[in-house]
Amino acid sequence: MSEDKPLVLTKEDEIDQLFERSPILTSQNTGWDGVSFRYMSQPAYETPEICTCLGHSITIFTHGNYAINADRKLDGRFHRDSVVGGDIVIIPANIAQKCAWDAEGDFIILGIDTKTFARAIEESKQPEQVQLIPYFSTPDPLVLQIGLAIKNALQNNPLGSRLYAETMVNALSVHLLQHYSARKPKIKEYLNGLSKLQLKLIIEYIEHDLDKDLGLNELAELLHMSPHYFCYLFKKSMKITPHQYVIKTRVHRAKELLLTGKYSIAQVAFMVGFANQSHLNRHFKKLIGVTPGKIGK
Incomplete structure (x- = not known):
């Protein structure tokens, strides 16, 4: 691989220009807040060295059980990966990386804005000190499951998957912070759910704006809490997730x-x-x- 200076990416669509083929599936124009998704199938190829300030990037390989050899430079270190389906690579924001691989393969690129990532655990102590660590290829079944779930939602309902996708990415962010960060945050646990007043406020908001493409961050901000704790407390109170509640309410209103x-x-x-x-x-x-x-019949 040649030793060019890193190409600094500042716009989301610049990522697609790095590859031979366009994405098969993308979250572009979906209105997702702080999240980007790409599902790609690429031939053997070599990318230039890049550095992105757009956010953290999680690559999830979905090509199956056969191995693809990949020479990767990440944060100044070189490593030869033998990548199989279910492996992930973690590339934090502002970290230089490049890669060359020897066979065609499918993969997901999940981008998480740094503010969205930090907001996931904003109620933990000193969240600004929590840093994501660069990781070469490593298996992670939970991250694979989340990536495939978002892919399925985007395929089936591209314009109505915002709340689900943002909820899944929030769960992913918490998982990454617990397992791939320099300092593991302490995730608080609560015995009780939302208060009656909080529950009344959020339910009235959802029912009033049911025709809108509701997002996780806007619901959490309404109660002045992080998305993680909002989801946790809402489910503790209602026994279902915010996304499931919205779907259920829409169906009954439709009836x-x-x-x-x-x-x-x-x-x-x-x-x-x-x-x-x-x-x-x-x-x-x-x-x-x-x-x-x-x-009615």
């Missing part, structure tokens, strides 16, 4: 509207915040047991 006989299924889907009619159909059948078309 009420369909029973009036005034609106088409497509209109109802839009009115309650689903991206499209098929998205409503899938969740409606799962929760109600019948398709929306059966309601």
Whole structure:
């Protein structure tokens, strides 16, 4: 690999220009807050040395059990990786890296904005001192599971996956902080859930803005807490995640509207915040047991 000076990336779309092929799937234009996602299939290739100030980057290899040899330079260190599906590489923000690999493979690149990453544990002590460590190829089944779950959500519902994706990335951030950081933060535990007032406030907000593409950060900020603790306390109170609650509320609102006989299924889907009619159909059948078309007949 040649010894050029690192190419500094300052714009999100510059990442795609580094590769031979465009992403198969991307979160561009989804409105996700502080998160980017790319699913790629690339031939044997060599990237230039790059350094990005856009945020932390997690590469998740999904090509299966066969090994791909990769020569990687990361934070000034060289290493030959024998990469298999399920391995990950962690590249913190502002760390130079380059890579050359010898066979075609599939992988996910998850980008996490540094502010979003820090916000995940802002209630822990001295979060500004928590730093992500660069990691060469290492297996991590949980990170693989999160990456594939986000990929599946983006494939099935690209314009309505924001809350789910941000929730999964928040869980990923906490996992990374616990296992791949220089100083492990102490994650507080709470015996109780949200207070009655907090629960009333968040439920009223969700129901009022049900037709909007709600995000995890905006819900957490409403109660002045980190996304991690908001998710934890909400689930402790409601027994389901915020994303599951939003889906459930949308489905039941859709049922009420369909029973009036005034609106088409497509209109109802839009009115309650689903991206499209098929998205409503899938969740409606799962929760109600019948398709929306059966309601009112």
